[in-house]
Amino acid sequence: MLMQVRGLSKTFGGLHAVEDVSFDIAEGEITAIIGPNGAGKSTLFNLITGFYRPTAGSVTFKAKDITGHPAHRTAQAGVARTFQTTKLFEHSSIAENVLAGCAAGSRSTLIDAVFRTPRHRREEKASMDKTLELLEFTGILEFKDEIAANVPHEVQKRAAVALALATEPELLLLDEPAAGITEDETARFGQLIRQIVARGVTVGLVEHKMSLIMSLADSILVLDQGRRIAWGTPEEVRSDPRVIEAYLGAGSQGSTSQEDGIQERTPGQGA
């Protein structure tokens, strides 16, 4: 197992945002985390990427305990993430954004940079090569010199993936990658996620769009009110009465995205 999560909990005051959640992320697979609004998905993401410290439980990555490690150490260990709202340097070009991700792994010191030592020049060239390769891989090479704030939303999302890949992660966690993009763009994003896995990077994602999840995920963790209510293959999860109940419950409270999810779970759809 690439990542093992055991008994993970996080309370905010008296609220159990995540309670006693255990699951694994298997190497080379796509693991999805789903659940109604407020189920604890983002909190769980923040716990396994070191943005929150858990109240209880453990996170193991490549057989090493990384529980409570701060975000930068988790990233150094090989876990990268994107955010629900894309976080790019808005006034920099798309290429400069991805270069920043390459720099995170650079061994050059400030002295190397100031004196432009051979090591620095070598690393600079390698970073630029890597940036161009990642821009091509994510399908946005033509936007490399555009200012991040000016490019379409889909391009920004792809740039965020390129930036995360620039840190050379073994596990890439995507927080709602398909939020705010069209159905066509979502389908294309699904293809990109498959290519990321083919590249040797394991993927975890939080997502509301059931069409994407059901066609993409190898295993799905379902949360409701902070607790794990199901964990299995898409087939197992879509027919689980507790999952249907959780989604119907949320739907009856007027959550449109969950209602979409139920619609999209009808047989014959998905893969």
Ligand SMILES: Nc1ncnc2c1ncn2[C@@H]1O[C@H](COP(=O)(O)OP(=O)(O)OP(=O)(O)O)[C@@H](O)[C@H]1O
């Ligand atoms: N920093 C925080 N302080 C206090 N409560 C929080 C905090 N973050 C999350 N919560 C609460 O924890 C619960 C789980 O929230 P979380 O954002 O993890 O759910 P989610 O499944 O990601 O929801 P959504 O699908 O709406 O993004 C919610 O009740 C939320 O209000």
